[in-house]
Amino acid sequence: MQHRHIAFIGAGNMSRSIISGMCNSGYPADKIIASNPSMPKLTALESDFSIQITQQNKHAVESAEVIVLAVKPQLMEEMCANLKDTVSLDGKLFISIAAGIETSRLGEMLGGQANIVRTMPNTPSSLGKGMTGLYATEHVSQQDRDYAGDLMAQVGEIAWVDKESLINGVIAAAGSSPAYFYTFLEAMQKEAESQGFDHQTARLLVQQAMLGAAEMVCHNPQLEISELRAQVTSKGGTTAKAVEHFQDQGIDTLVSGAMQAAVTRAEEMAKLF
């Protein structure tokens, strides 16, 4: 991929995940700058990855061709307003990772910029195991689309969507979903402890089972996930009883309700910010 000068505005969890993935994939650290109001996250990034750091967004943006907008959604408007008043934004490519802010709104916040790619990554990006959805406005050139896609592909798998509303679907299925799996694992760990295992052993049991299950799904693309489930589920055995319990308790409704709640919140955020 092209190694353009890139600035991260906001050096929080997600920026760190992406920067870490980029550096691990060989992106030159001297072409990456991160900007943040407080120093500790910046100094950690500098010492871990040798990237450039600054507390001045203006300084980060001046020297960059690509700007990653990585502040919390509720802070985006104020941050962009300060930026557009202090530095020329023309000709730059903007890549937003913020949940719930549409490209049209971002364009307004940036004073009429339209060269915007909206993405929705997730935290496993820090290990190169991310899943990112991307949407580009019609104003974005093929070269810039390729850059944005290549960038996020440094930290995992990517999927382009051709309707912006589908980014909210990406949030529900991939952006937020690591937390669903953690919630499930927390509950499993707790129950394993109740059944007599110490905290660490309970964690090992559930994390290794999850890892193995995820690898089985990835390594067997020709098999439906339901088939993999069937392979575990011996007739009249233990798994059948456990899965039956999930189904009796309405797991499908529970999961679809949770994913719809994520989409609804993204839609609400689009109106709020």
Ligand SMILES: NC(=O)C1=CN([C@@H]2O[C@H](COP(=O)(O)OP(=O)(O)OC[C@H]3O[C@@H](n4cnc5c(N)ncnc54)[C@H](OP(=O)(O)O)[C@@H]3O)[C@@H](O)[C@H]2O)C=CC1
């Ligand atoms: N966490 C996740 O799983 C995902 C998050 N996202 C999106 O990523 C974005 C960032 O989230 P996340 O990394 O979790 O949040 P964090 O709070 O960890 O990071 C946001 C960072 O922005 C900094 N910041 C605040 N104001 C400014 C400003 N004016 N200029 C520059 N930096 C500023 C904060 O600094 P300080 O702490 O010093 O105030 C903080 O370090 C959000 O928009 C979120 O919707 C997208 C996908 C997944």
Ligand SMILES: O=C(O)[C@@H]1CCC=N1
């Ligand atoms: O919870 C959030 O709003 C962000 C977006 C996806 C994951 N975290």
